Amino acid sequence: MKNNSKDMAGHKSMDWYYQERGPQIEHPILFLHGFMGLSDDWQDVVDQLASNYRCIMPDLPGHGRSGFPIRREMITIQSVAEGIIALFDKLGIDKATVVGYSMGGRVALYTALHFPQRVQALVLESTGPGLEDEYERRVRTALDDDRAYHLRVQGLDTFLDDWYKAPLFESLNRHEDKLVRLKASRHIHNVEGLAAALQGLSTGRQPSLWDKLEQISVPTLLVCGALDHKFTRINRIMSEQIRLCEWKMIGDAGHNTHLEHPEAFTTTILRFFGERLHKP
Template structure:
């Protein structure tokens, strides 16, 4: 099995396919390297595609100490895989927990990024929600301490997964079964070390305002907890576009695979052609008319 070793000695399992510019996928809490199979099959026709399992997710190693799990480590682990494969720059695509890691890669390592896709990102990030989010993390961790399979079943039928179950029961069932394969210890440490301790998006506005690499934000319109955070990222990141998928929940890449893949392909094509720039500041102002003094802005 191929492994990349992180700067603190954790081995991360990865797979790759295709050739060309690099495209790396970063999975969500309920997923692993398998979660991106529809994207690996499609995008490897055009790109060198990499998928990997985060620390705590077999066949990657599962450190026992929760102190070895954090948002910063999740961010740096993406870079560790790129370094192992001798990739200078890549398109980085992340969902949910992986979307947070992708955002932090864009903040900390813009020189390593061709473009960012941040999907289903923002749960627990709204102002005033921190204590509720922390309580939910501890409740979830307690479930994983009792029984992995039962906890996985409950986690994968959360409100933002209901659209996926209704739309594609067979695909949802496979997704739920795969989560049952995860390490209970890895899940618990990820909840408490990465998710519980990560900064809320509203605390990162100044950092997001400095991102200039092309970015695409993706959110399902029935992913309630991520709608407002997605708008926040669209408004804060000068290079960001926003795609809201109708009648869709949290698991964008699996639930609406064709829509997701086509949107990303169009985005990457625009980036590669140099047609995805910063937002024109004139479009940020309210009103029906452009002021005369702004007419010469372009």
């Protein structure tokens, strides 16, 4: 029987909204959305999992119905990872499989490296370990600071239009009905919170994790769309450095595979769970 619950998980000065579905004692899975995402983004996937898995979907700090700090520097990849552990403690979860998309995937990877005893397995969708080159990190930090400035000045509607016109989302624009619903759902965001998350969780501000990939000791699934050439290249390199790693590409999909093709994405992760973890 499905269970729907909504609650707040406090961590430091931030309140986390989350949704929870599925049996309370079975195979916990934490789903982490990307930048501008929401817990609701995972519903099509969770609908197929909730009969056998305990699914937890938070709105990450600065997003949706979660709280956000006044100062940008209070949102960091470290503070969000600590928030995940606080949420596990609140829910009585010893360890969980963590599924992360894009920005959420970077958080998932960081959490697995810094709190390895709390992560059972990783599913990393369209994500990477950050930027190795210091100059590239400075450039990306400046770019995200500039984006945050324009978000605050121009407002959410203009920012949304510009964001989803990026080449990274070219294939998503072919799914017009899904894109319309996606943009409509984003109006729940608070501009200041979103800008703080954009700056604080910038790829330029997080430490590079490339040199730590060999330390990952849990089964790991990398998922990307065949049309996402940037992360296809990144995932190919990652798959050679992570020990217990599988890499799957979803055909005719771009950056957001779980939105464009939720059935194929769910089938892929269920096969991974069955082969590497357990059979529900």
